[in-house]
Amino acid sequence: MSSTKIPLVIWVMAVAAGLGAANLHYSQPLLPSIASSLHVSLADVGWLPALTQLGFALGIFFLLPLSDLLERRRLIVSLLLLASAALLIQGYAATPAWLLAGGFLLGLWGVVPQLLTPFAALLAPAGRAGQASGLVLSGVLSGVLLSKVLAGWVASASGWRTLYFVASIVMLLLAAYLRWVLPQSRHHERQSYRKLLKSSINMTRQLPALRRHTLKGAITFALFMAFWATYAIWLQQQFGYGPNIAGLFGLAGMAGAGAASLAGRAIDRGQFRHTQLLSGALMLSGFILLFAAEKSLVFMVIGLLLLDGGAGLSHSANQNAAFTLDLAARGRINSIYMCGYFVGGSLGTLLATRLFLLWGWYAVCSFGVVLALIMIATEWLRPHSKTPSAIISR
Template sequence: MAAAAGLSVANLYYHQPLLGEIGRTFQASDRALGLIPAFSQVGYALGLLFIVPLGDSLERRRTIVVMTALVSLALMGVAIAPNMPWMVIASGVVGVTTVVPQLLVPLAAHLAPETQRGRVVGTVMSGLLIGILLSRTAAGLLGVRFGWRAMFWIAAALMLVLVVVLRLTLPSQPASSTLPYPALLRSLGGLVREEPLLRLHSLLGALTFGSFSAFWATLALYLQSMPEHYGPQVAGLFGVVGVAGAVAAPLVGRYADVRGDRRINMFAVGVLFLSFVVLALLGHSLWGIALGVILLDLGAQANQIANQARVYALRPEARNRLNTVYMVTYFAGGASGAWLGSMAWSRWGWLGVCAVGGGMALTGLVVLGFAGLRRPAA
């Protein structure tokens, strides 16, 4: 499940180190290129909202296999894009269909013993984050050697292989709810109203992933603008550096199994804020960016695992719908961060990107502070 989550979520991020190459192909501006990651994240949020709830009312293995096949077709659409509008729309369709990781994570939580749920979720999420990070490395290396279109053809082929593997290896899991589809969607609002912890951790997830996305959506453009004019390969290699943060996921999950407080969220968001201080002060050098990337990915991943461990514990019979609310908010925050980061880059350069990312992380710390003040009264 960790490997499948990593391979499938990677589809959302192959374009990031290749934005410069895509821009040259279509003669697109930096502002237009910013629409590609933004539409990918918005599409993903729409897929989470309208497709992931079906994981509670349909046989889960079949749903996962069908969505994996559909994302392969969407990737082929990106690979043959003849112009920039097609590229942007096709990227959005890839986002809509790339919901397999968010069907796999609740399934893993469902299969795991209660005392090990945080560790299991952490393991699958570490695979997911490694997929996000190494997708940039793979795209940077393969995109330079074979062209950016080849990367998406390769990704489509990988998804077809994954269709077969998932069909043969995943256990069949019956539906946990008999609600019809319209009732499933309506129940999302009830979960938001009735679960304050869901609201809190969804907001924290949105702010931290927005901060994360502001950096990664603009890194390739920043590296290209430096005096050395670093290309997609260098941008992709920072994904390897970021894997150091992903190894924290199972450790965070074990801590979340033992303790249910928010100290790990405060620590994680604080590390995320610190990463943008480092990137602003030391981002003129590759080693400074590398240090910032390690802190960025550690903070983002630790916060994500702590959030999901608490959210999945709320209502076992509604885990896919809880995940829908959480992840729709999370990726809406990611889309906002990618767009704000791109706008800040086009107007104020690298310091503007760091201000956006650091500002979103700082807002997360303020939210946690207010939540801690309200808790004794509640």
């Protein structure tokens, strides 16, 4: 394995992570179409993104620690098969109840991208762990954003159900391919599942730096989802745009994917604080520009570029910095961090959707500005520093 190049298997993992992550975000530009198809109100299906994220948070907490217990390749393949089944439930759903149940299960079993991120760091050459995990995270963010483009295109051409059927087949094919290309990998120290969960809870108590990274991650994803949970509804109400146009906004968000890789390299060089402050400033600027989106969609595109670029920087910086706190427990650290991250996204979705229904687009933008200021303040007032645990682990 070369010390100067990222192995091909990690690039494969990045693509797989993107395909897996896309499943969790197909619904966002489709909410108006789904509501119309099921003959229900937007309020009846508006819970779908939040329930998917809640299921994902629970899956992260209860399933992700298994990467420190079970053989990683087998765990990844098994979860892809379950995700395929959940996608079928959504595709066949005839009522909002079945749709929401499928969305929750999809989130619960959709943790494969988060298994691949620390796995990539484990397989990376010496000194390239941050770059490798950042590359996989770039794949995740690319999948999240391109999912909106794909969802809008497929829904316009063949209907939203076709999207879920095709995604189910893709997960089956991906499971077979990863079973072939991924190496076997098992944690050297075997522990019981109960001890792993207890260890995760104790790790949260003992590592204040981990709590801070998790809080910042939660705020970051709440900011991210405040926009993505409401933008398709706003575009339809304000301009009459359907899912095909709404989906195209995923292309404007590709800034976050490239930013994630840059953040991984910055963490390898010990530049966390600068990265965090920059990400907060980008997200704040993005939401300020989004106030003017009602006058021109140009402001919306530029604001989205800034918002997603900042979110990618913040998420990758916090996740990679968290990994350094205990190199032998990346799976559990990722479980704690990503659980908080998606709880933040779920709360951000619920609050932003409620604010939009009550007071409109300006309320959502104000919510985003407040969260961005909190993000900047948490780092400005109390800069990041290494804990003794981090130093020992190194």
